[in-house]
Amino acid sequence: MAQELFQTEQLAATQMACLRTCPLQHWYRCPDFYYARREVPRLEDDLAAFQMDVWQQAQHILWCRRQGHWIANPGRFTCPGCDYADLCLQSIQINDERVPVGYTRIDDSQPELQ
Numbered sequence: 001m002a003q004e005l006f007q008t009e010q011l012a013a014t015q016m017a018c019l020r021t022c023p024l025q026h027w028y029r030c031p032d033f034y035y036a037r038r039e040v041p042r043l044e045d046d047l048a049a050f051q052m053d054v055w056q057q058a059q060h061i062l063w064c065r066r067q068g069h070w071i072a073n074p075g076r077f078t079c080p081g082c083d084y085a086d087l088c089l090q091s092i093q094i095n096d097e098r099v100p101v102g103y104t105r106i107d108d109s110q111p112e113l114q
Contacts, residue, residue, distance in 0.1 A: 027034055064071055079085040087100060099105045108114070 061071070079088070082088070087094070094100065096105065
């Protein structure tokens, strides 16, 4: 019993020493020390509700495509690299007579395909 306790304490001390000297290697060797996996039960009703949500989203996207409307997803994490963030975030209305500064109106968006 005393021998097992000593070995356990020695192993814990070794792990802590490794953790202090090389945390990345400790993370790689002992992932259970950092992460835990548990099962999350899902009921059939939950799965059916999720399936309906996905179907409704798909129907909405298809409807928007038919109407020529594109859903904006503005947010501070999605817009920094977007060339159209200024148009999207300010809700600027664009029509044939009013083209925003810095943009040009073209009739054929893909001339290379002709």
